[in-house]
């Protein structure tokens with residue numbers, strides 16, 4: 001069976017390579033020439049563990065190809081997955097769905113056989129119904145071009161595994177026929193016992209944003225509690241361990257720290273609130289504004305604690321920053337809390353040197369005025385303060401004595417609450433976490 005994947009960024013490149021791995025012939029459609037050429041050469045423009053091997057294998061075997069032509073896409077397959085971006089609009093909290101509209105509108109006129117267009121992008125509720133109407137209107141086969149909404153739940157850093165072994169598959173469908181086509185398509189994954197939820201468009205769209213909103217809420221909840229821990233001398237990690245033993249709560253996504261970032265959670269919660277407003281139920285989602293505020297506050301809080309550790313002013317001090325990506329095992333710096341904090345301190349007059357095992361280049365593109373080092377030790381040479389902001393495992397195994405020998409002052413702030421603070425203190429450091437003893 002043949003499929004196309006329209007939009008080959010983080011989501012689309014992963015989907016394309018993984019579907020080739022399942023045995024399908026895949027044509028990726030990508031408008032960005034640089035990305036398309038890299039992908040066609042078997043190279044992934046992003047760092048995602050395991051993805052390049054998979055992609056290179058299937059490009060070499062011919063199961064995976066890339067194009068920029070929708071005409072070619074329409075001729076190639078009858079099943080098309082839309083994976084284009086839905087970023088936050090520049091002038092509002094809402095999501096920009098124009099890339100989804102453009103993808104559907106440019107594919108539809110070329111469809112000459114009954115086809116299925118499957119939206120995977122994260123969209124405001126109501127988008128799928130509009131895209132379904134647009135598809136029927138613009139395709140020469142009319143309603144024989146059907147739309148399905150199939151939101152994606154993969155996490156960066158685990159994208160390949162999450163695609164091949166998802167927690168669940170959700171299908172928003174308008175007909176039994178399209179449900180059957182998608183059930184057959186995902187049969188290799190469903191055969192392993194993966195739960196399948198078949199529902200309507202609106203529910204499928206809302207499942208996705210609700211899942212991200214819940215995860216964001218969990219993180220902001222523990223971050224808010226961490227501030228109370230700090231004020232009262234309690235320890236938020238012990239607290240999270242203790243409440244996490246309750247299966248109704250669960251320990252995952254209860255790591256207090258500098259907060260969530262990335263290309264999805266922040267923009268998705270804002271788009272959710274915005275859409276609720278358009279639907280006249282903004283009050284129901286007011287708490288999500290607080291979730292966002294608490295998240296922003298964490299960045300401010302870390303900058304404040306860092307300033308206090310430097311005696312009330314960061315001006316003329318040197319700060320070494322460990323981590324730039326919004327999370328480990330990724331080079332994605334979209335809305336990265338680590339870089340936001342580094343940038344704030346730089347703006348206040350500190351010399352800030354950043355090291356990230358994989359994201360130095362993507363960080364330099366966005367924050368060219370920061371300095372970048374090639375190792376954890378080089379980043380903190382002559383530093384007055386070390387900030388641990390992205391939890392790459394290598395930062396937990398640094399040689400404390402080696403780091404101590406190169407810094408100017410032995411001060412470290414653990415923005416991810418994962419370092420062994422007692423070990424640092426034993427070596428003569430002032431070591432702090434967020435809401436930690």
Ligand SMILES: NC(=O)C1=CN([C@@H]2O[C@H](COP(=O)(O)OP(=O)(O)OC[C@H]3O[C@@H](n4cnc5c(N)ncnc54)[C@H](O)[C@@H]3O)[C@@H](O)[C@H]2O)C=CC1
Pocket residue numbers: 006007008009010011012029030031032035083084085086099102103120121122123152153154155156263264
């Ligand atoms: N990054 C992630 O981990 C996940 C992302 N999502 C959602 O998936 C969607 C895509 O996200 P990312 O992959 O992160 O974005 P991205 O920005 O990395 O990729 C989007 C790609 O689509 C391409 N594109 C735009 N218009 C096109 C068109 N008309 N034809 C062909 N290509 C086109 C762009 O050039 C870009 O390469 C978003 O809605 C996001 O919320 C959902 C789950 C996970």
Ligand SMILES: O=C(O)[C@H]1O[C@H](OP(=O)(O)OP(=O)(O)OC[C@H]2O[C@@H](n3ccc(=O)[nH]c3=O)[C@H](O)[C@@H]2O)[C@H](O)[C@@H](O)[C@@H]1O
Pocket residue numbers: 122152153154155156157212215219252253254255256257258259260261262263264265326327
């Ligand atoms: O819609 C999306 O794009 C994806 O968004 C998130 O995935 P992702 O952004 O890749 O990363 P997460 O692992 O969710 O982490 C998000 C942010 O939260 C932070 N985080 C996570 C967990 C935690 O306990 N504390 C915490 O601060 C991370 O450091 C990171 O900055 C969701 O986990 C995916 O299910 C979803 O598909």
